[in-house]
Amino acid sequence: xxxxxxxxxxxxxxxxxxxxxxxxxxxxxxxxxxxxxxxxxxxxxxxxxxxxxxxxxxxxxxxxxxxxxxxxxxxxxxxxxxxxxxxxxxxxxxxxxxxxxxxxxxxxxxxxxxxxxxxxxxxxxxxxxxxxxxxxxxxxxxxxxxxxxxxxxxxxxxxxxxxxxxxxxxxxxxxxxxxxxxxxxxxxxxxxxxxxxxxxxxxxxxxxxxxxxxxxxxxxxxxxxxxxxxxxxxxxxxxxxxxxxxxxxxxxxxxxxxxxxxxxxxxxxxxxxxxxxxxxxxxxxxxxxxxxxxxxxxxxxxxxxxxxxxxxxxxxxxxxxxxxxxxxxxxxxxxxxxxxxxxxxxxxxxxxxxxxxxxxxxxxxxxxxxxxxxxxxxxxxxxxxxxxxxxxxxxxxxxxxxxxxxxxxxxxxxxxxxxxxx
Amino acid sequence: xxxxxxxxxxxxxxxxxxxxxxxxxxxxxxxxxxxxxxxxxxxxxxxxxxxxxxxxxxxxxxxxxxxxxxxxxxxxxxxxxxxxxxxxxxxxxxxxxxxxxxxxxxxxxxxxxxxxxxxxxxxxxxxxxxxxxxxxxxxxxxxxxxxxxxxxxxxxxxxxxxxxxxxxxxxxxxxxxxxxxxxxxxxxxxxxxxxxxxxxxxxxxxxxxxxxxxxxxxxxxxxxxxxxxxxxxxxxxxxxxxxxxxxxxxxxxxxxxxxxxxxxxxxxxxxxxxxxxxxxxxxxxxxxxxxxxxxxxxxxxxxxxxxxxxxxxxxxxxxxxxxxxxxxxxxxxxxxxxxxxxxxxxxxxxxxxxxxxxxxxxxxxxxxxxxxxxxxxxxxxxxxxxxxxxxxxxxxxxxxxxxxxxxxxxxxxxxxxxxxxxxxxxxxxxxxxxxxxxxxxxxxxxxxxxxxxxxxxxxxxxxxxxxxxxxxxxxxxxxxxxxxxxxxxx
Numbered sequence: 001x002x003x004x005x006x007x008x009x010x011x012x013x014x015x016x017x018x019x020x021x022x023x024x025x026x027x028x029x030x031x032x033x034x035x036x037x038x039x040x041x042x043x044x045x046x047x048x049x050x051x052x053x054x055x056x057x058x059x060x061x062x063x064x065x066x067x068x069x070x071x072x073x074x075x076x077x078x079x080x081x082x083x084x085x086x087x088x089x090x091x092x093x094x095x096x097x098x099x100x101x102x103x104x105x106x107x108x109x110x111x112x113x114x115x116x117x118x119x120x121x122x123x124x125x126x127x128x129x130x131x132x133x134x135x136x137x138x139x140x141x142x143x144x145x146x147x148x149x150x151x152x153x154x155x156x157x158x159x160x161x162x163x164x165x166x167x168x169x170x171x172x173x174x175x176x177x178x179x180x181x182x183x184x185x186x187x188x189x190x191x192x193x194x195x196x197x198x199x200x201x202x203x204x205x206x207x208x209x210x211x212x213x214x215x216x217x218x219x220x221x222x223x224x225x226x227x228x229x230x231x232x233x234x235x236x237x238x239x240x241x242x243x244x245x246x247x248x249x250x251x252x253x254x255x256x257x258x259x260x261x262x263x264x265x266x267x268x269x270x271x272x273x274x275x276x277x278x279x280x281x282x283x284x285x286x287x288x289x290x291x292x293x294x295x296x297x298x299x300x301x302x303x304x305x306x307x308x309x310x311x312x313x314x315x316x317x318x319x320x321x322x323x324x325x326x327x328x329x330x331x332x333x334x335x336x337x338x339x340x341x342x343x344x345x346x347x348x349x350x351x352x353x354x355x356x357x358x359x360x361x362x363x364x365x366x367x368x369x370x371x372x373x374x375x376x377x378x379x380x381x382x383x384x385x386x387x388x389x390x391x392x393x394x395x396x397x398x399x400x401x402x403x404x405x406x407x408x409x410x411x412x413x414x415x416x417x418x419x420x421x422x
Numbered sequence: 423x424x425x426x427x428x429x430x431x432x433x434x435x436x437x438x439x440x441x442x443x444x445x446x447x448x449x450x451x452x453x454x455x456x457x458x459x460x461x462x463x464x465x466x467x468x469x470x471x472x473x474x475x476x477x478x479x480x481x482x483x484x485x486x487x488x489x490x491x492x493x494x495x496x497x498x499x500x501x502x503x504x505x506x507x508x509x510x511x512x513x514x515x516x517x518x519x520x521x522x523x524x525x526x527x528x529x530x531x532x533x534x535x536x537x538x539x540x541x542x543x544x545x546x547x548x549x550x551x552x553x554x555x556x557x558x559x560x561x562x563x564x565x566x567x568x569x570x571x572x573x574x575x576x577x578x579x580x581x582x583x584x585x586x587x588x589x590x591x592x593x594x595x596x597x598x599x600x601x602x603x604x605x606x607x608x609x610x611x612x613x614x615x616x617x618x619x620x621x622x623x624x625x626x627x628x629x630x631x632x633x634x635x636x637x638x639x640x641x642x643x644x645x646x647x648x649x650x651x652x653x654x655x656x657x658x659x660x661x662x663x664x665x666x667x668x669x670x671x672x673x674x675x676x677x678x679x680x681x682x683x684x685x686x687x688x689x690x691x692x693x694x695x696x697x698x699x700x701x702x703x704x705x706x707x708x709x710x711x712x713x714x715x716x717x718x719x720x721x722x723x724x725x726x727x728x729x730x731x732x733x734x735x736x737x738x739x740x741x742x743x744x745x746x747x748x749x750x751x752x753x754x755x756x757x758x759x760x761x762x763x764x765x766x767x768x769x770x771x772x773x774x775x776x777x778x779x780x781x782x783x784x785x786x787x788x789x790x791x792x793x794x795x796x797x798x799x800x801x802x803x804x805x806x807x808x809x810x811x812x813x814x815x816x817x818x819x820x821x822x823x824x825x826x827x828x829x830x831x832x833x834x835x836x837x838x839x840x841x842x843x844x845x846x847x848x849x850x851x852x853x854x855x856x857x858x859x860x861x862x863x864x865x866x867x868x869x870x871x872x873x874x875x876x877x878x879x880x881x882x883x884x885x886x887x888x889x890x891x892x893x894x895x896x897x898x899x900x901x902x903x904x905x906x907x908x909x910x911x912x
Binding site for chain 1: 810
């Protein structure tokens with residue numbers, strides 16, 4: 001069996017940033033395992049611009065953004081294996097993987113960083129009745145066909161779901177010569193970024209129908225049309241509101257699911273809220289020495305935040321294999337609880353003596369709220385209160401905790417983050 | 423002129439073809455789809471019934487019990503996933519308990535082995551998630567689950583290896599009897615045959631009525647299903663049926679041979695022989711009825727839903743015979759549940775009628791066994807590495823959810839009656855059948871098909887043959903055909 005100090009599962013933006021940070025933290029024995037033909041992950045098919053505004057203060061395309069991290073990883077001399085699928089991870093960090101050259105092989109890792117990303121919710125899970133013809137694609141699959149392979153999956157398109165990939169694909173399909181007829185969104189708000197709604201729908205005159213869903217798919221061989229209908233407050237279609245659209249393609253952009261099969265194989269506890277591993281301030285999962293970052297941990301809005309979080313995971317994994325903080329493993333962390341209006345938080349526990357001077361807590365809200373305060377409570381004491389004009393589920397929010405504040409509350413039991421009315 | 427033409431490459435047609443391929447005869451199967459297993463055979467409960475449900479003395483009862491008994495050897499010979507997990511007919515209303523006794527009695531008359539009634543305590547031991555209402559159940563240890571695709575594909579492949587010709591994309595449009603033979607018109611020309619086996623599923627009555635005086639009538643009876651993720655596959659250990667109550671019939675809840683959980687079907691009669699769409703009403707009915715026998719079915723883990731059409735004949739009986747007034751016309755009609763279970767026996771019976779009539783001689787060298795696509799997941803690490811050393815394609819994973827390698831997909835494409843479409847690959851390897859439902863692997867499988875199958879390119883590769891094209895053109899090609907700049911701007 002081979003041995004590496006740190007094995008990183010996935011060579012997308014999270015894995016690359018984690019690897020570079022771990023290397024810069026003094027760790028030399030690092031291996032990235034990537035299932036695709038090249039590093040960069042899903043960014044390789046995101047050929048639109050808008051990446052890197054926070055990280056590089058400029059607008060890059062997805063491949064350009066990935067390219068900078070790939071170059072850094074290569075310049076740092078970090079080892080990686082492409083076309084390599086990880087099949088399982090054991091609780092004691094034995095990684096089993098496979099490729100054409102090495103066959104099936106095992107690596108004993110000192111620490112593992114989970115950076116597998118996420119996948120799209122498929123039609124079956126959306127429970128849309130109708131036929132099952134060709135022409136139904138998740139937005140990401142269509143993006144790969146159009147942007148990597150150069151093929152048009154359809155001419156007349158209806159999009160269900162207003163996640164960011166769906167919005168981006170509405171614009172891309174239009175630019176490539178297709179007619180995008182409508183974007184239907186089950187929720188009363190979009191799941192995507194405001195800027196994408198403006199730049200990808202409004203600028204092209206593509207209607208967005210909130211509180212609508214697809215109730216029937218026609219076409220026995222190829223999609224011939226779909227029926228959409230308005231939904232009530234429980235997401236149930238309202239009879240009599242059906243509208244028929246002739247189309248040959250239905251794109252689905254109905255949410256992303258962190259891809260945690262491997263995490264489960266290692267016995268990592270998952271959060272029912274964000275569907276990724278439960279982690280502490282060091283982004284360490286419930287299994288010691290296994291860390292998580294990027295979209296496998298929780299679905300991010302901007303890749304810049306993925307890179308930032310992943311670099312932290314890389315540094316923490318390096319500290320773990322270097323023995324920093326040994327003996328603190330059993331110190332219980334203070335629980336961070338999502339209160340009113342908050343869907344989840346990452347991390348969900350914090351150990352004051354282990355954390356750095358500052359700790360960013362990321363979260364998403366559960367609905368659209370105007371003129372609300374984001375508040376932080378240490379037990380019953382309100383310690384932060386910040387007004388936001390608008391918050392929406394499509395955009396990640398954050399609060400920053402200071403180490404000195406936590407140390408000043410040695411008996412703290414619970415940190416609550418919540419929305420409060422003005 | 424063929425000795426025998428079989429219409430339909432579903433499980434009945436393929437079973438008949440395999441049985442006939444033991445004999446020296448020229449045999450051709452006509453199939454309107456691009457592959458075997460494209461109709462009723464691909465969308466059903468995937469159950470090997472024990473046989474207590476059929477009317478004693480009926481052909482259904484006889485062939486069900488025979489087919490069930492044949493399944494052990496057949497699954498071994500043709501490498502078909504099959505598990506005898508047993509079934510439970512659950513009684514949820516003390517007032518209807520005598521129904522279990524009646525079923526037991528029927529089952530014994532039909533020759534079903536080892537039937538017994540289990541009381542609630544034992545039932546809860548066997549099935550911890552059984553409904554709190556469950557009183558007792560009829561336990562049939564001989565019932566099982568099978569991969570319907572591999573059962574169909576295995577028999578068809580084996581028939582092909584033994585000399586049976588298969589013509590795909592060949593739809594029969596008209597048949598007439600001319601003297602001692604049949605003229606079968608298709609979209610691909612006219613085929614002549616001395617004997618016709620009509621195994622056309624929901625169309626069997628249409629073809630029968632073209633040549634026979636005494637008409638038969640088949641109603642497509644739709645059944646809708648939910649398929650759940652493998653994480654739900656252990657929710658029950660046996661196939662759970664509900665004893666009908668005055669509230670109606672339930673649906674079955676069963677593990678599949680691949681470790682998923684299957685729930686369904688509904689039963690809705692319709693006119694449309696192509697109407698395999700699911701409906702809101704039907705799926706809601708499946709969800710509601712699943713809860714009648716099994717607690718907490720995790721319907722949040724649904725990965726797909728589908729509908730199949732049963733070929734329900736008016737008398738609810740298999741018709742397997744030479745049509746009385748049409749010599750050489752052998753019906754294999756009305757094959758609804760337990761058709762999948764019965765299929766090995768149906769094939770044997772139908773072939774027997776043909777062989778007896780025409781006196782074909784047994785072949786000297788019949789190949790009785792077939793190996794399916796290698797399943798590397800079932801091999802040890804050493805065996806798997808040996809496989810990858812010999813063929814590195816087994817080291818490239820194409821479908822991550824079901825861990826299907828390129829090697830398996832190449833095998834599925836290049837074996838007899840190989841896959842030519844995404845669905846063909848899916849049914850043979852499970853690539854695309856997992857929880858992401860082909861989102862990840864479909865572009866990769868499309869590329870492999872375009873590279874490996876003569877005549878298939880990325881431009882014309884299909885989901886399931888015919889007009890089910892996946893790609894409609896190249897990026898920006900719509901602009902090439904626009905006549906002027908005005909339109910371009912719009």
